[in-house]
Amino acid sequence: MIQSGDTAFILICAALVLLMTPGLALFYGGMVRSKNVLGTIMQSIIMISLVSLEWIYLGYTMSFGPDVAGLIGDMSHFALAGVTAAPSPDYATTIPHIVFMIYQCMFAVITPALITGAFAERVRFLPFIFFSLLWSVLVYNPVCHWIWGGGFLATMGVLDFAGGLVVHVTCGVAALVACIVIGPRKGFGKRSFIPHNLPMTLTGTGLLWFGWFGFNGGSALAADGIAATAFVSTHIAGMAGMAMWTMVEWYHSGKPTTLGAASGAIAGLATITPAAGFVSPNSAVIIGFLGGLLCYLAVLAKNRFGYDDSLDVVGIHGVGGLVGTIALGLFASTAINPGGADGLFYGNPSFLLTQLIGIGVVGGYTLVVTWIILKAVNAISPLRMEENEEEVGMDTAEHSESAYQA
Amino acid sequence: MIQSGDTAFILICAALVLLMTPGLALFYGGMVRSKNVLGTIMQSIIMISLVSLEWIYLGYTMSFGPDVAGLIGDMSHFALAGVTAAPSPDYATTIPHIVFMIYQCMFAVITPALITGAFAERVRFLPFIFFSLLWSVLVYNPVCHWIWGGGFLATMGVLDFAGGLVVHVTCGVAALVACIVIGPRKGFGKRSFIPHNLPMTLTGTGLLWFGWFGFNGGSALAADGIAATAFVSTHIAGMAGMAMWTMVEWYHSGKPTTLGAASGAIAGLATITPAAGFVSPNSAVIIGFLGGLLCYLAVLAKNRFGYDDSLDVVGIHGVGGLVGTIALGLFASTAINPGGADGLFYGNPSFLLTQLIGIGVVGGYTLVVTWIILKAVNAISPLRMEENEEEVGMDTAEHSESAYQA
Amino acid sequence: MIQSGDTAFILICAALVLLMTPGLALFYGGMVRSKNVLGTIMQSIIMISLVSLEWIYLGYTMSFGPDVAGLIGDMSHFALAGVTAAPSPDYATTIPHIVFMIYQCMFAVITPALITGAFAERVRFLPFIFFSLLWSVLVYNPVCHWIWGGGFLATMGVLDFAGGLVVHVTCGVAALVACIVIGPRKGFGKRSFIPHNLPMTLTGTGLLWFGWFGFNGGSALAADGIAATAFVSTHIAGMAGMAMWTMVEWYHSGKPTTLGAASGAIAGLATITPAAGFVSPNSAVIIGFLGGLLCYLAVLAKNRFGYDDSLDVVGIHGVGGLVGTIALGLFASTAINPGGADGLFYGNPSFLLTQLIGIGVVGGYTLVVTWIILKAVNAISPLRMEENEEEVGMDTAEHSESAYQA
Amino acid sequence: MKKIEVITRNYKLDDVKEALTGLGIKGMTVSEVKGFGRQGGHKEVYRGAEYQVDFVPKVKIDIVIDDELVSDAVEAIAAAARTGQVGDGKIFISPIDDVVRIRTGESGSEAI
Amino acid sequence: MKKIEVITRNYKLDDVKEALTGLGIKGMTVSEVKGFGRQGGHKEVYRGAEYQVDFVPKVKIDIVIDDELVSDAVEAIAAAARTGQVGDGKIFISPIDDVVRIRTGESGSEAI
Amino acid sequence: MKKIEVITRNYKLDDVKEALTGLGIKGMTVSEVKGFGRQGGHKEVYRGAEYQVDFVPKVKIDIVIDDELVSDAVEAIAAAARTGQVGDGKIFISPIDDVVRIRTGESGSEAI
C-alpha cells in the first residue's frame, strides 16, 4: 500500500539525485580551463536527456525487469509497460512503481556523467554521445541488474547499499580505461592545468553533498530507520573524508586547500555509498577517514603513473567505491540493518569474500566492455579532438559558444 | 485531517518552488551583459518580497477566497483571516490551510519574475515595481481564480495541472506586449548581445529543474500517485525537450550548444506543466519533444519579426504554455487521473475545445490588461531607461553597484 | 513510534540546513575581495567536518545528554552511545533518535561559520580552527543545552524556536568580540572593500533562504501544524525584511541595491528564527519589517563606531537574533502554539522579562567566554595574518590556491 | 612604423575594427582597460557605505602600421568612434623601431 | 609629449591617481597586468600537484602628458606608490608623437 | 633602452618567460589581450542567432631592456614562441626614454 511519508521522501530524494548532475557539472566545470567549461558542463547535463530517454525504453526493464538467468531483465517493462502509480510487487512496495523507476533513473543518469572527468577537455561531442549511450546500455544496465535487480550477484549475497559497485566502481574502472585509450591532454606534464574557477567547484561540492542525502538516504526506499542510518552515515563519512584529506594534505604539502577539502568530502561520500545503510555511525567515521586517506594517496599515485585522469575519477570514485565495498565487508552489521549482513569484524569473513568477488566481477566486466566500446566508437568516429581544436577549446570548437564575456 | 506525509511533501515542494525564483535570476542573469546582471537578478528576487506581501493581503483571497460570480474571490481571507494550521475545507484537505496558501504564494511570485526576461537590460526599477504589482493584482489573481479558485473556467472544465495557463501563458502574453511597448534595446540588430556568463545560466537551469519537481509534483497537493505521475512526466518532458532542442539545433546550425540544451529543458518543463498530472509517461515524451521543437522554431521566428524579447519569454514560456495546454486537450486520460479528463486521442474532442477556449480567454484578457497597465505606468513614470543610463548599465545606473571586481 | 511523514520531513530539513553552510560560504565569499574568496569559503565549509566530528563525540551529549544541574548534558551519549534508529524518549518521539541528532548537528555546524564574517580576510587558518573548536565546545554546546536540552533557561521558560539565542545571538556577540580583538583589515577606512562577486552573494542568499525553511520549519520536529506555522512565518519575515531594507535604503541613499535586498532578507530570516513557530503570520510581517529596519540601522551605526565587522555579523545576525527574541516576548501567542507562551501583546508581560533574562545570560556568557578563548588562542598561535600575507591574500598565503584563472 | 593606441568606448570596438579593415589594415590587439578622465565616474553603495568609482570601462586598441597609413587610420578611427559625448577617448601615436613576425622571422614593414 | 607607464601594486592605484590629479593631470588609463620580477611568486597546489606561479597581480597606469610635466609627475607617482618593499614597480617614460581627442578632433597638447 | 612588446599565444607565456630569464632578464609585465589578424576567428551561436567573433585570446608581454640586449632577446622570444602556424604573433620594438624604479628612485639602466 502506498505510504504518503515514504512517497514524499523518495520523490524528494529523486529530485535531490537529479540535482547532483548539475552539481557535478559545476564541480567538474570549475576544475577545467575556462575555454572548456561549457563543454565539460554539457557532458554532464546532456546525460539527463540521453540516459533518461534510454532508461524509459531500455534501461529500466533491462535493470529491473523480470530476471533472465541472473544476467539481465527482460523486456516486460519496455516503454514503462506495467510501471504505474500502483506499487511494484517486487521493489519498494510502499511507493508508486513509477517513483521507484524515476528514482533509479537518476542514478543511471549520473553514472556516465561521472566518467567524463577522466577525459575532460579533449573529447568530441558526437562520439562521446555514442560512447555514453552504449556504456549505459552495455555496462550500467547489466551491472545494475546483477546487484539491485535480482541478478546473480544479488543471489550470491553481494551488497551495495546505494551504488559503491553499481555507480562508483563502474565509473572508476571506465574512467581508467577511457583516459588510457584517449590519451593525455595536449601539453600534459608540461603545461599547468589549473582549475579556472574553484568557487564553482565548491558550489558543486555543496550541491553534491546535499544531493547525496537523497542518493544514500533514499536508497532505503522508505522514510524509516534504515533511511536514517544511511543519511547519518553519509554525513559522517563525508565530513570524515574532508577532515582526513585536509589533514593529510596539510601535513604532506604544507597547506590545507579548498580543493582538497572538497575532494576529501567527495571521497568520503563515495566511500560510504555502498555501506551507508548497513553500518553504525562509528564505523562510518572510520570508513570516511579511510576514504579520505586512500583517495588522497591514489590521486598522488596517479601523478607517478602518468596517465591523465584529468579530474581524478579513478582516484576518487573508483578507489572510493572499491574501499567502501571492501569496508562493507568488514563493518557491516545486522544489528544495524537486519536486511544486511555481518562483516568480518562482526565474525563473518565469508561476506568479505563475497564482496571481493563482487568487485572482481564488476570491475573485470566493466574494464573489458568499456574497452571494447571505446575501440568501437573510435573506429566509427574518433573520440579525440583534433590538435588545434583542443587548443581552441571545446566551448568554441564543439559548441560554438563562449562561457564568459567581460 | 492533516497527514504528515502530505504536509511534509507540500512544505518541501513550496521550498522548491521558492528556490526557482533565485534559479530564474541566475538563468536570466547569465544571459545579459555583465553591466546588467545585478539589475536582472534584482527584477526576479524582488518579486519574493513584492508579490508575497501582496499575496497575503490581497492575492490569496482574490485567488482562492469564496467565489464571486465566477470572476474573483471575495475578501474573506484578507490578511489571511481564517487561514490557519487547520486544513481548508475546500482545498488540499489533508494539509494545513496555510501550507496551501504559502505553496500558492510561490507560484504568484515567480510568474511576474518570468516576464522580466522580455524587457531585460532596459527598464527603470521604480515603474517596473508598479507594473509588476499591478500585473499581479489585475492579471495573475483573476486568472488564478478562474482556473484554480473555482472560477468560471474551472466550471467550464478547463484544466491546468500546474500553471500552463495561469503561469506560462499569462507571462508569455504579457512578455510579448511588454517588449513591444517598451521597445528594443539600444543597438538591437546591430550590436551583439552575447550572454556574459553561461555557467551562471546553466546553474540556474539546474535549480529550475530541481524546483520544477516541486512546482508540478506538489500541484497534486498530496504525496500520492498523482504526485508521482506529475513528477515523472515533468522529468520526462524536461529531458525530451532538451534532447529535441539539442538535436534540432545541431542539425540546423551545425553545433549543439549548452544554451540550447538549457533552453530545450526549460521549454519541455514549461510545456508539460499544464499536463503533468493528467498524462501518461509516454505522452509526456511526445509533449516534451513537441515543446522542444516548437519553442525552438518560435525563438527562430522571433529573429524574423524583429521585436526584442530579449531572453525569449514568449518563445519559451508563452509557446510552451500554449503547446502544453493544447497537448493536454489531446493526451489527457482519465485512466491516468480520474479527476482529470479524456482528451481528443482518448475519444473526447470537446475537451480540446474547452482548452482552446481557456487559451483564448486567458490570452485575450492578459493581452488587453497588460497593455493597459503598461500604458498607465508609462504615463506616470516611464519604464524605459534613458539612453545613456542604458549604456552605462542597470547595475550602476539603477542600483549603484557593480557585479564584479577583479 | 516512528512516523514516516515526520521522518521524511526532518531528514529533508536536515539536508536543507546542511546546504545552508555552502550557501553561507557563497554569501560571504561574494562579499570579500577576490584574493580572499577561497579562504572565506573554506572557513565556512571546514566547519562541516570540524564541528560534525566534535558533535558526534562531544557536542551532542553535552547539548542533549541527561541534564547535570541545569548546566550541561552528561557523557551518556559520548560517541553516540544510545543514539539509534529508535526514537529518543525525550526529544522528537516520532522520528529516529539519530535523525534528531543529525538535524541538530547541522545547527552546530553553521553557527561558528556565521561568526567568520566578522573577521573575514585577515585570519590565519590554524588558530582559526582552534578558536572554532573551542567556541563550539565552550559556548555553543552549553547554551544549546540551557535552552534546548532541558537546561536552566528552558526551565525558566525562555523560548527560542529555532535559534535566535542559540545561533544568532551567540554568533553575533562572538562576532563583536572577535572583530574588536582581531582588529580591522589593513587599510580599513582608507581603501574601499567592495564585494568582488555579488551574483555569488545572491546565489548564496537564495540557498540560505531555501535552507532556512528546513532550519525553522524543521524545528517543529514533525510535519504538522507547527511546522506549517514556522515555515510560513519564515517566508513572510524574510520577504518583509527584504522589502523594508530595500525601501529604507532607497529612501536613505537614493537607490535600492541588490546587496541591500539580500541583506534585508537575511535580516528578516534571522529575526523570525526564535519566533517562527510561536507567532501568527501577521505578527511575522511586523517582525520581518522590524528586522529589516533595525538591522539596516545597526549596519549604518557600525560605520560610526569604527570596528571592522567586515560582513556585518553583528548588525545582521546579532541584532536580528536580539530583536527576534524580544519580539517573541511581545508577539508569542498560545492560540498559535499551545506549547509556547503568550507575549506582552497577549497579556503576559512576564514572558518578555523571561526573554530579556535569556538574552542577558546568553549574551553575557558568550561575550566573556569568547573573549577568553580568543586571548588563549592568540597566546598560542596568533590569529592575525602577517601584514604582507594579508596583502597577498588568504587564498595563496593560507591555502596555496587561486580562485580564478582567465 | 608607428603604433596607434586608441582608447574608446567598449561598444565602438566593432565599428573601429571595420573602419580599419576598410583601410586594409589586417591586424590589431585589443585590451580591456579602465579610464579616468573628464567623463567622470559614478557612486556605488554597499550596505550604506558610499564609494566614488572614478574609473569607467574602456577598450584599448593597439595598431602598428607603416608611417604613410597613419593619418588615414587616425581619421577613420576618429570617425568610427566619435559620438560627440565626453568620454569618446583618445588616439596616441608613438614611434616603433622595428617589428618581427614570430612565425616567419620577417621584420620591418613585411612583418605587420 | 611623453607617455608615462607605471607598473605598481594594485592597492596603490588610488594614491597614484590622487597624486596625479593633485598636479592637475586629468586623464589616465589603467589595466590589470601580471608582473614578473625580483618580488618572486608563490607556490600553488592542486590535488597534490605543485605549481610555481611566478606572476603577481599588478596594475598598469598609462598617462600621456606634456614634456614639461614629466619630471614632476614621475616624482609624485614614485612618492605615492613607494612602500620600500621589493615589488613597488617601475615607471617607464617613452615618446609620443601625437595625440588626438576623438570627440573633437583636436590634436597635440590640446587633446590631452 | 627599448621596450619589447610580444603578442603571442597564451600557452607560450611560460616558454617565453624561460627564454628571457635564460638571458638574465629579470622582469616583465604581462596582460591578457584579444587579437585580430590573419588567424581569423570563429562563429558563435546563441539561440539561433549567429555571431562572428573575430578576436582570439592572446597574451601580451612587455619587457624593457638595454639596447644591447634587444637582438638576443628578440631571437630568444621568437624561438620560444614559434609554432609555425598562423597566429604566432608579433614582436614590436619601441624606444624608451627613461626608467625609474619606484622602490629606490634609481633611474636609467640601473632601474631595470
Ligand SMILES: Nc1ncnc2c1ncn2[C@@H]1O[C@H](COP(=O)(O)OP(=O)(O)O)[C@@H](O)[C@H]1O
Ligand atoms: N592624459 C591621458 N593619458 C592617458 N589616457 C587618457 C588621458 N586622458 C584621457 N585618457 C583616456 O581617455 C578616456 C576618455 O577621456 P575623457 O577625458 O573622459 O573624455 P574625452 O576623450 O572625451 O576628452 C579616459 O577614460 C582615459 O581612459
Ligand SMILES: Nc1ncnc2c1ncn2[C@@H]1O[C@H](COP(=O)(O)OP(=O)(O)O)[C@@H](O)[C@H]1O
Ligand atoms: N624589465 C622589465 N620590463 C617590464 N616590466 C618590468 C621589468 N622589470 C620589472 N617589471 C615590472 O615591475 C614589477 C616590479 O618589479 P620587481 O623586480 O618585482 O620589483 P621592484 O620594482 O621593487 O624592483 C614586476 O612585477 C613587473 O611587472
Ligand SMILES: Nc1ncnc2c1ncn2[C@@H]1O[C@H](COP(=O)(O)OP(=O)(O)O)[C@@H](O)[C@H]1O
Ligand atoms: N598591425 C598589428 N598591430 C597590432 N597587433 C597586431 C597587428 N597584426 C597582428 N597583430 C597581433 O598579432 C596577432 C597574430 O597575428 P596574425 O595575423 O593572426 O598571425 P601572424 O602573427 O602569424 O602573422 C594578432 O592576433 C594580433 O593580436
